[in-house]
Amino acid sequence: MKQTVIYKTVDQCDIKGDFYPSDKKDAPVIIYIHGGGLIWGSREDMREEQINFFNSSGYHVFTIDYRLAPETKIDGIKEDVEDAINWLKTKGSETFQINVNKIVVMGSSAGGYLALLTGLMNHKPDAIVSLYGYGDITGSWYTRPSSFFLQKPNVPKQLAYQLVQPKPLSVGPIQRRYAIYLYCRQQGAWLDEATGMNPITQLDKIKTYCPYYQLDHTYPPTMLLHGNKDTDVPYEESVKMNEKLTEHQVIHDFITMDNADHVFDEHWDDPNVKQAFQRIIEFIDEHVQ
Template identity: 50%
Template sequence: MSADIYYQGAGTPVIIYIHSGALIFGTREWLPNEQIEYFNNNGFSVVNIDYRLAPETNFELIIEDIRDAIHWVRTGAIQWYDFDINKIAVMGGSAGGYLSLLTGTMDYKPNVIISFYGYGDILGSWYTQPSEYYCKKPIVDREHALNKIGNSEITNGKWDRFDYYVYCRQQGRWIQEVLKIDPKSDANKIKHYNPVDNITEGYPPTLLLHGTQDTDVPYEQSVIMYEKLKDMGINCKLITIDGADHVFDHNFKDQQVQVAFSELLEFLEVHLLK
C-alpha cells in the first residue's frame, strides 16, 4: 500500500482520502489537485492512499488495508510527521465513500467521516440486481470481463478494468465477484460489512454528499444512511446536489460544488477542530 502525504505542519488535522473504483479499479492519483490545495490552504494535511483491489485481492484484505492506513496515521507516521492524531477525518468517493463509512464500524475509528456519493447498504437491490443504467450500455460478456483482470495483487487499477465492473453491474453480481460471498445464502456474513447495519452510539460524526441524478450509486443510498445515523443519534448531515451525477465534486468550480465544500469545511470545523 502506498500514499501521498501533503503535510501542512505540526499539529495539523489529517484527512485520509480513499479513492473510488468499486474496489476494482482506480488509483490515488484520481484525487484532484484542486481539492488537495483546498484542504491544504485551510490547514489540513492530506494522506491520499492506495489499497489492494479486487478480485485479485480478498475483500477482507482490502478492509485490512484501510484499517492499517488509519493505524499508521495514528501510530507510525509520527516518525516523520507530527500530525494531530486526535483529529483524523476519513473521506472518500463512491467505493471510497463506502470504505469511509465502514471505518465507523472499526476499532480504530476516525473522528469524522466524509462520504461523497458513497453507499451504506451493499445488500440493496441497486447492487444485487442488474442495473437498469448499465444494462443500457453494450453488454459485456463474462469472458471479456475476466480478460480485464489478472492473477496478481495490484493497487493501481487501470480504466480497462471498468469493463469488469460493467459486467458485475449488468449481471447484479458485484457481491459475488468482489466479496466472493453469495448474498442469498450468506447475507448475515455480508451484514458485517454493511455500514447501515453496524451503526453504534460510538459512530463518528458523518457528512454525506450526493447528487440527485447519480446514475451509478443511487442518491437514496446516502438518504438511507443519513436517516439511520439520525435515528441512532449520531451527528450527521446530508448535502444534496440537485441535478448532479456521479463524481460531481470533480467539477470543482461549479457554484453548487463550491457551496458544498464550504459546508464540508464548516462540518470539519465543528466536529473535528473543536
C-alpha cells in the same frame, strides 16, 4: 511537497499513500479513499484542486491505495484501510513530523463506502465524509442487473475475466479495469465478485460489512453528500444512511446536490460544488479541530 510511503506490503504487493502537508504542522489529517467500485482507481485520483483546498484550509491530506477487487475481496480491502489508519497513527508522527491525534476519513463512491466502514473499526476516525457513497452493499441496485449499465456495450464474462490479474494489485487504471465493473453491473454480479460470498446463503456475514446495519450511537460524526440525479450509486443510499444516523442520534449532516450526477465534485468550477466543500470544512472544523 508530496511524500509517498509504502504503508503495507502483502503478497509482494506494495500498498502506498501520498502525503500532502499543510503549512500548519499540528493540523488534522484527512485520509482520502478513492472510488472505482473497489475495482479500479488509485491514490492519485483525488483532484489537485481539492487537495489544495484542504491544505489551504489547515488540513494535511493522505491519499491511499488499497488492494482491488475481484483479486482481493472485501475482507482484505477493509483490512488495508484499517492498516492505513493504524500506520498513520503509529508511524505518521515520525515520518511526517505531524500530530496524528485527529483524523478524518473521506471517500468518494466506493471510497465513500469504505470511509463509512471505518466507523465500525476499532480505531474510529474523528469524523467521516462520504461523497455519493453507500452504507449497504446488499441492495438490489448492486445485486441485480443495472438498467443504466445495460444501455452500455455488453461485456462478456470471458472478456471481463481476461482482465483479472493472477496476483493482488493496488493500482488499476480505469482503462484496464472498467470492463470488469461494467460486466458486474450488467450481470448483477458485483456483490459476488467483491465479497467472494454468496448473497443468499451468506447474507448475514455480508451485512457485517454494511455500516447501515451495524452502526450505533458510538459512530463518528458523519457528513453525507449525494446528487439526486446519480446514475451509478442511487441517491436513496445516502437518504437511508441519513435516516439510520438520525435513528441512532449520531451527529451528522446531509447535503443533497440538486440535479447532480455521480462524481459531481469533478466540476470544481461549479459554485454549488465549492459551496458544498466549504460546508465540509465547516463540519470537520466543528467536530475535529
